[in-house]
Amino acid sequence: MENMKKEAMAIELKQITKTFGTVVANNKIDLSVRQGEILALLGENGSGKTTLMNMLSGIYKPDSGSILINGNAVTINSPEDAIALGVGMIHQHFKLVDALPATDNIILGVKDKGIFLKKSRSEKIAEIIKRFGLNLDPEKKVYQMSVSEKQTVEILKVLYRKADILILDEPTAVLTPQETKRLFEILLLMKKEGCAVIIITHKLNEVMEISDRVTILRKGESVATVNTASTNAQELTELMVGRPVELSIEHPETYFDENLLEIHHLTVEDEEGINMLKDISFNLNRGEILGVAGVAGSGQKELCESIAGLLPVKKGAILYHNENIVGKTPNEIIKMGISMSFIPEDRLGMGLAASMGMVDNMLLKKYNEGKSPFVSKKSARELAKRLVEQLDIVTPSVDTPVRRLSGGNVQKVLLGREIESEPNVLITAYAVRGLDINSSYTIYDSLNEQKKKGVGVLFIGEDLDVMLELCDRIMVLCHGRVTGNVDTKHITKEQLGLLMTDAGTKKGGV
């Protein structure tokens, strides 16, 4: 081994540093990937994973440090340079042109001879589809595609350009377990063909399943690189967080026997008249967390918004203590004594006013308190200060516009405000999306707190592993229909995954 010439790494990053203003996003990071190897890049939110990868794909430029590709030092000034060097990146938010078919998206920007678009382009794409056993109609327009099909187009883009270095930024966040499995099969095939693959993910079980080595980033620095075979999830978490972390989610038993919300045959259509929810019925009890699982866009958003009174209901009833709240405005619902809290998916768009500070955002729920025609900021300011302390919110001051806070802190501000209003029903959509492990567990804990108090929690989630631990029951949505409503004690992740894709299952409870 000693006398063998050292094989050149596909990618080698040396002492990469990148700062945004005064924030150091990456600090002297070293990283390397061999050909035919899958490297997992692990780290909490804000640890600099995406920033680092964006420097490989030409979106950002490093302040200092060097990048070596196949042993040669290179400068990557633009995505164009990155592509020329064989680096393909699949971004977390797909970079596809909705109005164009898959074919045009795939050949977009490819520099080959000729002025006109060639008919033969689809043949070449069909050949790649066949070689990798993919499942895609190349003539389908992107806006008609499912999330997994879009991802397939992104992968095809990379394959078409014959990239031998593939970077995937949280590719499984929006996939069902079955789709994830298929993605991993493709990655293993690419590995066999000698590609170097970097995969960014939060999910430890996926790291353990797919990767050969793991590099862990913490606060912009690379803290360790370990062989996957000689580590475990617990060790990885500790490296990532920097201290031992309890990885289990509490699941307290509650003994309320009371129906809080009853949804009967709820049908909601969008503005184009397409049914987004079809004939949905379920109950939400006091002191339970009801999970809602489903592929993105299965009707979760519409479900939340129709219960919160933000979307008009076409058919069906929403009963709160046997009183129908359909057709009532959010204000009327509050006046009925129903306290419902809604933590929307789009936090800065719907949940908070992005350019206002914490104090003013607290006021949004308190503005009609008291009799004076003038707004009193005093109680709101006290509440804001209390939340900062209780939830460890990192902010320069309670008057700093919330859009300047990091995603996790924004989430805490919103959750704190909603819990503070002592709701009986709490609706959360993707409460931990984009949060690191630590913050996520803080959120799970506060949800459990609420559950113990007798609040009915509707938890729209993505991570099935977490949902199985946290929720009492899980309702599965697929294309706007309920395909299952199951007790978490009696179901596996794979079964849930099947329900998420199979619209044929009978409706209602099991």
Place this chain on the structure above:
Amino acid sequence: MIINFLYAAIKAGTPLLFGTTGEIMTERSGHLNLGVEGMMYMGAFLGFYVGFHTGSLPLALLAAFAIGLFAALIYAFLTVTMMANQNVTGLTLTIFGTGFAKFFGESMIREAGGSPKLADSFMTTISEKPIPVLGDIPVLGKLLFSHNPLVYIAVIIAVICSIYLMRTKAGLNMRAVGENPAAADAAGINVTLVKYIHIMLGGGICALGGAYLSLINGGGIWNNSSAVNGQGWISVALVIFASWSPMKAIYGSLVFGAFSVLQFYVPKDIIQIPNAFYVMLPFLITTFVLILASMRKSKEGSQPAGCGVNYFREER
């Protein structure tokens, strides 16, 4: 009678076709340029001015095209590089262009000591004459092959733009930039360059429409107060009517051209409507087109998704 009406409609629709094709090229690259009226005004003035002094049609058209490029360059610099608001910038360009043409138009009138008139030889060059052989075909010959040279230029430009958009790689790249600049950027396309090229090209084509108005419609005499007179705005609406396709713009401009000459072909002794109504008609139709377009939901043939939004790569 009907042939005469259609013939006049083609003639009146041609400046709209220039404006519409130009604006389609601009909007397809993701920029809504409301400065069409202004760029047409600038083209109208400079085209006339150069034609007046040199007596050469190619030079006049080249000058109009060049000043359109230049005006659009200002717009592109402000919106692409400086990321200024597209609507405001476009409106400002319209005000600037109109003022520019009227100011220099006035001084051209003083210089000439009265309304400047194009030389007779120039007027012969731009007059309507049948193309040999083709022009002799009955009906069609008169309708399609007996126009002034600018009519053919307009149609040829629209056809070329259409082929460019739909059949070439550069056209695909440009459509991608207009739909989703971030995606185009990630695919290795130079978004800024693509935008500059097409905004400027579009401006140049729009300005040719202005030259048409001052050279042909003006009858060889410079009219300082109403050289363009709202045709730019109709072009902006026509882009929507044509659902961003230069081929459809050919038909669309014909329809709008027909409305604007309708008053001369309605038998006055049978139908009596005040003239002001006919003058208003194209604008009325424009309003209806805009309302209908805003009600359309389909993804096909709709405005490029990135149109009106400035792109900044490092924005999160």
